[in-house]
Amino acid sequence: MLRRAPGPRILPYIGCAWTYFPIIGHGDDPERLHEVYQRKYEKYGPVVYEVFGKKRVLSVYDPSDIRKVLTSTRKHGCARRYSHDILKEFRRSRPDLFSSVGLIPSQDEEWFNLRKTFGDIFLYSEVKKYYPAIHNVAEEFVNYLGLLAKRSGHNEVKDVIEKLHHWALENICKILLGIRLDQFSFRRKDICDEIISTGLEFVIALKKAEVTSSWNYYENKVSRQVKKCDLFFYNYIKNHVHEIESEVSNYRQGKSEEPCLLAKYLRMPGVDVRDAITTASDILVAGHLSTAFAAAAVLYNLGQNLDKQDVLYEILCDHVQKLDDPLTYATVHKKVPYLDDCYREALRLNPVTIGIGRALVTDEMYDGILYKAGTNIITQNQVASRLPAYIDSPMSFRPERWNGTQCPVQSQSISYFLSLPFGVQPRICLGKSLTEIQTLTLIAMIVRRYRIITTSPDNLTVKTLLLNVPDQSIDIQFIPRKD
Numbered sequence: 001m002l003r004r005a006p007g008p009r010i011l012p013y014i015g016c017a018w019t020y021f022p023i024i025g026h027g028d029d030p031e032r033l034h035e036v037y038q039r040k041y042e043k044y045g046p047v048v049y050e051v052f053g054k055k056r057v058l059s060v061y062d063p064s065d066i067r068k069v070l071t072s073t074r075k076h077g078c079a080r081r082y083s084h085d086i087l088k089e090f091r092r093s094r095p096d097l098f099s100s101v102g103l104i105p106s107q108d109e110e111w112f113n114l115r116k117t118f119g120d121i122f123l124y125s126e127v128k129k130y131y132p133a134i135h136n137v138a139e140e141f142v143n144y145l146g147l148l149a150k151r152s153g154h155n156e157v158k159d160v161i162e163k164l165h166h167w168a169l170e171n172i173c174k175i176l177l178g179i180r181l182d183q184f185s186f187r188r189k190d191i192c193d194e195i196i197s198t199g200l201e202f203v204i205a206l207k208k209a210e211v212t213s214s215w216n217y218y219e220n221k222v223s224r225q226v227k228k229c230d231l232f233f234y235n236y237i238k239n240h241v242h243e244i245e246s247e248v249s250n251y252r253q254g255k256s257e258e259p260c261l262l263a264k265y266l267r268m269p270g271v272d273v274r275d276a277i278t279t280a281s282d283i284l285v286a287g288h289l290s291t292a293f294a295a296a297a298v299l300y301n302l303g304q305n306l307d308k309q310d311v312l313y314e315i316l317c318d319h320v321q322k323l324d325d326p327l328t329y330a331t332v333h334k335k336v337p338y339l340d341d342c343y344r345e346a347l348r349l350n351p352v353t354i355g356i357g358r359a360l361v362t363d364e365m366y367d368g369i370l371y372k373a374g375t376n377i378i379t380q381n382q383v384a385s386r387l388p389a390y391i392d393s394p395m396s397f398r399p400e401r402w403n404g405t406q407c408p409v410q411s412q413s414i415s416y417f418l419s420l421p422f423g424v425q426p427r428i429c430l431g432k433s434l435t436e437i438q439t440l441t442l443i444a445m446i447v448r449r450y451r452i453i454t455t456s457p458d459n460l461t462v463k464t465l466l467l468n469v470p471d472q473s474i475d476i477q478f479i480p481r482k483d
């Protein structure tokens with residue numbers, strides 16, 4: 001006999017939305033979804049089934065179940081992820097600008113073709129070509145942080161994330177468009193602030209559109225915001241296309257450094273220029289926001305766990321003899337596995353997203369319960385990563401538990417599927433290799449030159465706004481080290 005799926009009561013019309021209502025519901029806060037889903041785990045167990053309007057949602061916490069559902073949602077080299085429908089609708093309504101909906105909201109054949117065309121450029125061997133630029137931006141930024149810290153009088157930089165957004169933005173603009181916006185002057189150019197604030201507005205509006213449906217029926221504030229932000233980034237990229245086309249011809253004549261990503265996209269045979277612009281504009285948004293949050297998570301944890309920071313510092317000194325010696329690509333990428341362990345451990349404790357989304361392509365039976373095709377799956381990695389049922393001493397920052405491997409399945413103590421900060425194939429984050437090299441370079445440079453101490457907050461809390469956005473200022477002291 002089929003069992004009923006565990007989860008809150010499903011009421012006519014509103015489904016489980018009542019849980020978010022005050023008085024009759026639990027007053028759940030949609031901006032603290034990790035807390036909401038922690039409580040649901042405690043109440044219903046490791047599988048929770050809910051209905052919101054027409055959406056059926058299955059939350060999965062146990063890494064072995066996560067593995068099962070992710071494997072079964074993978075069909076013919078594709079995996080469906082139902083998200084960003086509002087973006088899909090808007091982009092479909094403007095064929096003059098968009099020839100496809102872009103990588104993030106697309107499905108099946110459309111997604112497969114886009115990923116095949118635009119994905120290869122993010123292989124490590126390709127990212128390595130941009131390492132001189134990545135190193136240069138990190139060097140300038142670390143000097144800038146040093147000056148900010150010195151100016152404060154007590155080596156402190158307040159609201160580090162705000163600074164990291166600028167670092168990530170300079171990085172992505174250099175690699176994607178071959179331009180620098182502002183080489184970290186104390187009064188940043190207006191365009192830098194405009195890009196960052198529009199990016200944040202974009203993710204907030206996209207999140208609102210995920211949890212509401214009124215935009216489906218009439219234009220409202222959320223749909224206007226999404227359109228405005230999408231067009232801002234699209235036009236920003238479009239305005240660079242002409243300059244970049246001339247860069248392409250310079251490169252052909254052997255006059256230029258490594259061409260930027262957009263230049264490479266534009267010279268791919270048969271690529272629709274609208275697709276190149278859409279992909280580049282998605283990369284610009286994803287590239288400067290999430291990278292900054294991830295780098296902040298690593299700095300925050302190292303600044304709180306000085307014993308672990310000391311281990312990293314000692315290892316780095318073996319590879320970078322003098323304080324200002326350059327960091328090689330090999331040091332960052334391979335030679336210091338502990339650096340990567342710190343990155344992984346920080347993203348386990350403070351991931352940038354709550355988990356990943358998939359959709360069932362066919363009806364599937366899990367644990368004696370049948371779930372219909374079209375059901376959305378949410379892997380609750382953020383909650384699971386802090387549960388003692390799945391990991392020892394979950395609240396401790398212990399980089400060594402990753403043991404120098406990105407596949408902890410080999411270390412036997414942690415399931416690979418427990419912490420998936422970049423998702424999994426085939427839809428694994430397009431920018432994983434790029435963001436990783438950028439962040440590891442920055443962290444290694446900072447730790448080699450400064451002892452960092454987190455002064456605030458004691459406990460990092462976040463709002464779940466599509467990305468996890470810290471809701472307090474992260475303040476860090478940067479104390480210069482001596483050779």
Ligand code: HEM
Nearest residue numbers: 283286287290291294352422423424427428429430431435
């Ligand atoms: C620390 C920084 C980042 C984090 C934590 C992150 C996380 C993620 C996650 C969880 C996914 C969904 C994966 C899945 O469904 O399996 C994703 C997808 C994606 N990310 Fe990232 N990301 C980051 C940085 C970047 C950067 C720098 C770029 C651009 C260069 C980027 C571009 C994308 C794109 C285009 C997708 C959609 C891929 C597809 O559906 O095929 N991300 N990212």
